[in-house]
Amino acid sequence: MSGIALSNLKKSYGDTDILHGIDLEIKNGEFAVFVGPSGCGKSTTLRMIAGLETVTSGEIFIGDQLVNDVQPKNRGIAMVFQSYALYPHMSVYDNMAFSLKLRKMPPGEVQKRVRSAADTLELTKMLDRKPSALSGGQRQRVAMGRAIVRDPEVFLFDEPLSNLDATLRTQMRAEIKELHQRLKSTIVYVTHDQVEAMTLADRIVIMRGGKIEQSGTPEDVFHNPASMFVASFMGSPPMNLAESTVYDNGAEKGVNINGTVSIISSEDSPLSSKAGDRVVFGIRPEDIVPDFESDINNKNWTASVKVDLIELLGSTKLFHFHIGTNKFIGKAGGRSNIEPGQVISVVMDMRHARYFDPETELIIR
Amino acid sequence: MIFPILQVIEYSFYDNVIVTSDSTFVGFDNYKELAFDPIFWTSIFNTIIFTVGSVVGHLVVGIFLALLINSPIHPVPRAIFRTLLVLPWLFTAVVVALNWQLLLHPFGIINYALKDFGIIDSHVDWLGDESVAMATLLVISIWRGYPFLMISFLSGLQSIDKSMYEAAKIDGAGWFRIFFSITIPQLKPIIYGVALLDLIWTFQLFPLVWLTTGGGPGRATEVLSTYTYRFAFVDFEFSKASTVAVILLTFTAVLTILYLRKGKGKSEI
Numbered sequence: 001m002s003g004i005a006l007s008n009l010k011k012s013y014g015d016t017d018i019l020h021g022i023d024l025e026i027k028n029g030e031f032a033v034f035v036g037p038s039g040c041g042k043s044t045t046l047r048m049i050a051g052l053e054t055v056t057s058g059e060i061f062i063g064d065q066l067v068n069d070v071q072p073k074n075r076g077i078a079m080v081f082q083s084y085a086l087y088p089h090m091s092v093y094d095n096m097a098f099s100l101k102l103r104k105m106p107p108g109e110v111q112k113r114v115r116s117a118a119d120t121l122e123l124t125k126m127l128d129r130k131p132s133a134l135s136g137g138q139r140q141r142v143a144m145g146r147a148i149v150r151d152p153e154v155f156l157f158d159e160p161l162s163n164l165d166a167t168l169r170t171q172m173r174a175e176i177k178e179l180h181q182r183l184k185s186t187i188v189y190v191t192h193d194q195v196e197a198m199t200l201a202d203r204i205v206i207m208r209g210g211k212i213e214q215s216g217t218p219e220d221v222f223h224n225p226a227s228m229f230v231a232s233f234m235g236s237p238p239m240n241l242a243e244s245t246v247y248d249n250g251a252e253k254g255v256n257i258n259g260t261v262s263i264i265s266s267e268d269s270p271l272s273s274k275a276g277d278r279v280v281f282g283i284r285p286e287d288i289v290p291d292f293e294s295d296i297n298n299k300n301w302t303a304s305v306k307v308d309l310i311e312l313l314g315s316t317k318l319f320h321f322h323i324g325t326n327k328f329i330g331k332a333g334g335r336s337n338i339e340p341g342q343v344i345s346v347v348m349d350m351r352h353a354r355y356f357d358p359e360t361e362l363i364i365r
Numbered sequence: 366m367i368f369p370i371l372q373v374i375e376y377s378f379y380d381n382v383i384v385t386s387d388s389t390f391v392g393f394d395n396y397k398e399l400a401f402d403p404i405f406w407t408s409i410f411n412t413i414i415f416t417v418g419s420v421v422g423h424l425v426v427g428i429f430l431a432l433l434i435n436s437p438i439h440p441v442p443r444a445i446f447r448t449l450l451v452l453p454w455l456f457t458a459v460v461v462a463l464n465w466q467l468l469l470h471p472f473g474i475i476n477y478a479l480k481d482f483g484i485i486d487s488h489v490d491w492l493g494d495e496s497v498a499m500a501t502l503l504v505i506s507i508w509r510g511y512p513f514l515m516i517s518f519l520s521g522l523q524s525i526d527k528s529m530y531e532a533a534k535i536d537g538a539g540w541f542r543i544f545f546s547i548t549i550p551q552l553k554p555i556i557y558g559v560a561l562l563d564l565i566w567t568f569q570l571f572p573l574v575w576l577t578t579g580g581g582p583g584r585a586t587e588v589l590s591t592y593t594y595r596f597a598f599v600d601f602e603f604s605k606a607s608t609v610a611v612i613l614l615t616f617t618a619v620l621t622i623l624y625l626r627k628g629k630g631k632s633e634i
Contacts, residue, residue, distance in 0.1 A: 052531050073537035085528035089550040098546075099536035146532075 002063030002076065002153040003028040003186060004049060009058035011044055011210075018044050020210045021058065026188065026203070031180050033189045035197040036207035037233070042190045043158055045207070049188060050079050050156050062154060073102075078147035079156040082163065084139045086131040086146075092118075093127040096145045117145040120179075137168045144179070157189040161196065173199055194234050198222065206230050223352070228361040231282050231354065237318065239282045242326035243358060248275035252300070255281045255355075258324025264300040268351035272364055279364060280356040285318065287352045288330030290338060291345035301350050306343045321346075370614070376607035388604075395608040405609070407584050408592040412568065414499060415506065415588050419567045420560055422507030427514030427559075428552070432544075434515075435522045454512035462576030465505045466492065492578050495585040502578055502586050509573060510566075514559050521555040522548070561624040569617055589613045 004026040011019040019041045026032045034042035047053040049060055051072035060067050067075050086095050093114055100110040118124045121141040131139055140160060147155055157176070161169045177200055180187055191197055197204050198218045205215045206229075214226040225231035231239040244255040247262065253271055254264035263281075265271040273279050291302055305328075309320040317332045330346055338344060355364045377395055379388045399405045434446050453461070468475050469491040476488040491501040525548070533543050549556075571590035574580065580591035587595075589609060597606035 050531075050535060052534070072531075072535045077535065079532070079535050081528040081532060083526055083528050085526060085532035087529065087533075087547065087550075089553070098533075098538075102537040102542065146536075150536075 003030070004032075004154060004188065005059075005061040006045070006049075007059040007061070009045070009048065009060060010056045011041070011048060011053065012056045018210050019048075019056075022212055024205060024212060024215060026186060029184050029186055031177075031187045031189065031200060031202040032205055033191060033197040033201035033203070034205045034207055035191055035194055035233075036213070038192065040207040041210040042192075042205075042207045046156055046158055046188055046190045049075075049154070050077055051075055076153035077156055078150045078152035078154075079158065080140075080143045080147050080160045082159040084131075084143040084160075084163075086139060086142055088131050091128050091130060092123060092134070092142050092145075095131065095142055096149050099146070099150050113149045113151075114145075117148045120148065120182075121145050121175075136164050137172060140164065140172055141175075144176075148179075148183070153186065155185055155187045157187065159191055160189075162191070162193070169196075176200060195236065198234070204234075206233060208233075224363070225282075225354065226363055228280060228282070228356045231356070235284060237285050237329045239284050239354070240288070240326075240328045241280050241282050241356070242323065242328070244279060244281040246271060246273045246275055246277045246279055254300075254350075255279065257281060258326055260324045261303045263303065263348055263350060263353075265353065266350040269353050271355055273355065278358050280358050280361075282354040282356060283348055283350075284352060285329040285331045287349040288328065288346050289349075290319075290330070290332050290336060291347050293333055293336060294347040294349075296347050296349060298347070301348050302345050303348065304343060304345050307338055307340055310338065310340055319344075373607045373610050373614075376604055377611045380604055391604075395604050399605070399608055399612075404584055404587065405592070408587045408589050408609075411499065411584075411586060412588040412590075415503065415570075415574070415586070416564060416567045418503040419506040419510060419570075420563045422503060423510045423514045423563055424556065424560060426507055426511040428518050428556075430511065430515045431518035431522055432548075435519055450515060451512045453509050456509075458509075458572035458576060461505065461509050462573060465508075465577060469501060493582050495582050498578055498582055498585045502574065505577060506567070506570070506573060510563065514563065517555055517559045518552060521552045525551045557627055558624070561620060561627060565617055565620045565624065568620065569613055589616075 004024075006022050006024045009019055009022040010017070022041075022045060034045060036042050044053060048055055049062070051067065051070065055068045062075055062077070087098065090098065096114045096117060097110050100113060105113075114127070115124070118127055121144060123138070123141055123145055126134060126138060126142075131142065134142065143160070160176075161172050164172060173196060176189075180200075189196075189200060201218050203215060204218055204221050206213045206221060208229055214221050214230045216224075221230055222234050225234065225239065228241055232241060242257050244257045245259075247254060247256050252264045253275075254262055255271070256262045271279075303323065305321040305323065307319045307321055311318040311320075312334065315334045317334055317336050317338065319330050319332055319338055321328050321330070332338060356362065357364055378390060378392060380391045380394070381388045430450055434443060434450065456464075467473055470476070471488045471490045471493075475491070476485070479485045480488065489497060492498055529547055529551075530543060533547050538546060569590050570588075571594065574586060574588055574591050575594065578586040580587040580595065590613065593606050593609040593613065596602045596609060
């Protein structure tokens with residue numbers, strides 16, 4: 001098993017720069033998920049690690065080996081593609097055995113490995129079938145089986161679940177997680193789905209515009225977003241963000257949103273800006289709850305708001321409201337008796353509030 | 366359309382049709398006569414050589430050039446090459462035949478070029494020498510017919526999922542392995558389809574052969590289609606011509622049925 005290190009990795013197509021210098025270390029056995037919007041460079045980075053794209057400048061290490069000019073087959077990697085990329089004219093068995101046969105592995109060993117992977121993935125009964133006779137989930141498993149049999153140092157996954165329906169995606173997600181726990185191999189996984197990223201990753205790497213915006217544990221990026229982009233990208237619905245002004249009357253310090261609602265900051269998440277400074281105030285929907293459901297007893301953190309809209313998600317209800325021109329979303333229990341148009345008192349848990357610089361869009365520490 | 370075909374079949378069972386009014390029913394006599402005609406067997410043999418040689422040539426050249434113009438080169442030269450390589454298909458048989466006759470003339474440019482490069486010692490009459498006429502005719506036929514296959518293969522190549530090639534690369538397959546284990550199996554349905562179609566077309570090809578060698582020298586390039594024409598419009602033996610035409614039709618019909626069956630099978634998958 002090996003870790004991966006990327007050092008000032010850049011990629012350009014002609015005059016267009018795709019990656020602007022990526023520095024990242026993925027530890028041995030770590031499950032790293034690259035997440036970001038379309039065109040952020042996450043797939044390009046993955047393909048560069050795989051050796052399917054050339055490196056414009058910078059270095060890629062897999063283990064201790066500099067692999068910039070190493071052929072894909074010699075990098076000790078296996079890749080699962082978004083389209084699965086199964087060989088349609090070969091049986092499931094041959095799809096999985098192809099790379100082993102190319103390595104001139106003895107037939108007995110090939111059979112042993114394929115059977116073992118098929119057992120793990122519950123594909124034993126399908127070994128003679130062609131991919132066209134399989135369902136989407138089964139094809140996905142074959143693609144994973146093809147990777148497993150190679151016993152690679154590093155697994156690379158390029159949006160492997162994006163062609164599956166929601167139920168199957170949840171199921172396969174769990175299977176991939178289980179696979180990682182069993183194999184303990186290094187995995188680099190690319191997705192645009194932040195739920196996938198949160199559930200699978202040991203470490204999330206959030207990318208934007210060819211740069212790493214933040215890299216850290218799922219808890220870290222969720223609770224301590226480094227920028228407004230991360231705050232709004234991770235979480236569904238995303239963190240509420242509102243331009244506001246810092247006030248300080250000597251005894252209390254807080255933010256004034258839109259000149260209408262003032263909320264005092266918490267010592268657990270102190271506000272370092274000076275009075276009069278403009279900041280972007282951020283708070284997650286789950287930290288805004290109706291007063292009657294909250295066990296927080298702090299009148300300084302409450303506001304009276306008019307509910308615009310309710311979205312029932314089953315176990316929870318999202319309620320939308322405005323403070324001035326700023327739109328907010330809060331979370332109530334699924335059985336809460338709130339209606340659109342109703343005026344309710346909400347509690348904002350300021351212990352989890354975050355403040356961002358409106359110019360740099362970065363968090364204010 | 367059916368009527369002329371039926372009439373030709375009818376003629377093949379009569380003697381002295383068209384040229385005289387008192388034609389007589391002779392049953393299978395025309396067929397029997399043909400069976401003992403050595404030129405008929407020569408023309409069958411030549412037709413097979415010509416057809417198989419042309420089709421194999423078209424397949425090999427077509428796939429090779431399709432791979433070339435599908436490779437990631439600059440779009441401008443690629444567009445130019447594509448256009449140039451399709452050109453042979455756009456000329457009529459007359460133009461192709463005349464062109465090649467001029468090029469291959471004993472005092473033509475090809476002879477001079479080959480002699481200058483030291484490949485041949487003296488000028489060769491490419492279309493007039495029995496030992497090389499069929500090979501020469503095959504070269505012309507391959508040159509004229511490959512573009513259709515090339516274009517078919519090109520569209521096939523472009524529809525192959527690129528990630529399959531990438532997966533094969535990671536699996537450790539080299540160029541040849543990828544070609545034989547991915548590209549060819551992926552193109553198989555197209556290869557079958559166009560090869561059969563090409564067999565049907567080439568089997569009954571007439572103008573190119575007639576206008577370049579006329580079936581000669583001697584009977585060196587006599588194929589069933591030129592043999593039919595010679596019977597009909599040189600010897601005015603329309604009964605014999607009809608008989609050969611019926612035999613040609615039978616062969617072509619078998620190939621067509623194969624082609625249609627293949628198509629039907631495919632649509633059922």
